[in-house]
Amino acid sequence: MKFCYLLGYPVEHSMSAIMHNAAFNKLNLDYEYKLLSVKPEKLEKTVEYLRNTDIIGANVTIPHKISIIPYLDEIDPLANEIGAVNTILNKEGKLKGYNTDGVGALKALKNAYGDINESCVTILGAGGAARAIGFSLIKKIKKLLILNRNKTKADNLASSLKNHLKNNIFSGDYSQIDQALLESDILINATPVGMIPNISHSPIEEKKIPSTLFVFDLVYNPMKTKLLHDAELAGAKILGGVEMLVYQGAESFKIWTGYEPDDRLMMQTVKNHLECTKI
Numbered sequence: 591m592k593f594c595y596l597l598g599y600p601v602e603h604s605m606s607a608i609m610h611n612a613a614f615n616k617l618n619l620d621y622e623y624k625l626l627s628v629k630p631e632k633l634e635k636t637v638e639y640l641r642n643t644d645i646i647g648a649n650v651t652i653p654h655k656i657s658i659i660p661y662l663d664e665i666d667p668l669a670n671e672i673g674a675v676n677t678i679l680n681k682e683g684k685l686k687g688y689n690t691d692g693v694g695a696l697k698a699l700k701n702a703y704g705d706i707n708e709s710c711v712t713i714l715g716a717g718g719a720a721r722a723i724g725f726s727l728i729k730k731i732k733k734l735l736i737l738n739r740n741k742t743k744a745d746n747l748a749s750s751l752k753n754h755l756k757n758n759i760f761s762g763d764y765s766q767i768d769q770a771l772l773e774s775d776i777l778i779n780a781t782p783v784g785m786i787p788n789i790s791h792s793p794i795e796e797k798k799i800p801s802t803l804f805v806f807d808l809v810y811n812p813m814k815t816k817l818l819h820d821a822e823l824a825g826a827k828i829l830g831g832v833e834m835l836v837y838q839g840a841e842s843f844k845i846w847t848g849y850e851p852d853d854r855l856m857m858q859t860v861k862n863h864l865e866c867t868k869i
């Protein structure tokens with residue numbers, strides 16, 4: 591039996607073990623995915639320990655996606671551009687970092703929305719997920735607006751993306767939300783606002799959501815956040831975070847094993863679990 595770990599702090603809420611273990615079992619792979627709660631001050635020692643064990647790889651989540659980079663041996667070019675790692679492959683003791691969040695988000699968005707080529711997109715947030723999505727979307731869309739509570743972080747993300755979409759990328763804070771909603775085809779919530787336990791919170795006032803907007807919330811617990819609930823009532827089309835969770839996980843799975851996992855089984859496993867644990 592070989593192991594694969596999720597390194598994060600905290601990790602107890604994670605769906606990754608149940609979805610990956612279902613996919614490992616389906617392919618009769620003798621692998622087990624385990625959650626590993628790692629305090630920030632223990633990260634370097636934990637990576638050294640894992641390097642000397644026979645792991646197939648790992649996932650990395652909050653708060654280690656950036657701070658783990660110096661402890662790895664190699665970084666994939668996309669993860670390097672994004673500046674964050676969510677997947678590690680153990681190649682005979684050498685640890686290589688990847689980022690599959692953007693690829694997963696893009697697949698989920700394209701499946702639900704269709705062709706995004708001519709679309710104007712607003713992202714709320716400028717953290718790790720917003721960065722990963724920004725770098726995946728940027729070569730494929732017409733215009734991007736990044737709004738963040740801390741405007742400097744939004745400006746920094748916009749300037750790192752400007753090499754790819756020079757004249758059509760803008761940044762600001764939430765004071766620009768009204769204009770952004772009118773101009774956008776797609777709104778992506780890449781903040782934790784609305785996540786359990788704060789399920790009555792939403793980053794957007796319900797009466798401001800246009801019926802023509804497509805709203806993608808990265809939050810997957812609850813599956814239907816207040817933002818998605820309000821958007822649906824306004825007549826807008828919606829997508830929750832479960833699809834991205836599964837597709838970014840499926841990309842990691844392929845990196846570790848070389849096999850295509852059963853992503854429908856992974857999706858059903860996560861949805862069943864979230865449904866059973868609904869508050």
Ligand SMILES: NC(=O)c1ccc[n+]([C@@H]2O[C@H](COP(=O)([O-])OP(=O)(O)OC[C@H]3O[C@@H](n4cnc5c(N)ncnc54)[C@H](OP(=O)(O)O)[C@@H]3O)[C@@H](O)[C@H]2O)c1
Pocket residue numbers: 652691714715716717718719720738739740743779780781782783785808809810831832834835836838
């Ligand atoms: N579905 C999936 O597969 C998936 C994958 C990755 C992440 N996610 C979800 O995406 C969300 C963001 O993750 P992340 O990794 O990007 O986190 P992160 O790096 O910590 O960034 C969080 C972002 O949210 C903003 N934010 C936090 N609290 C806020 C509040 N109360 N009001 C307004 N803005 C707030 C932060 O703004 P400041 O810069 O101003 O602090 C920052 O821009 C989380 O809910 C996470 O669970 C989902």
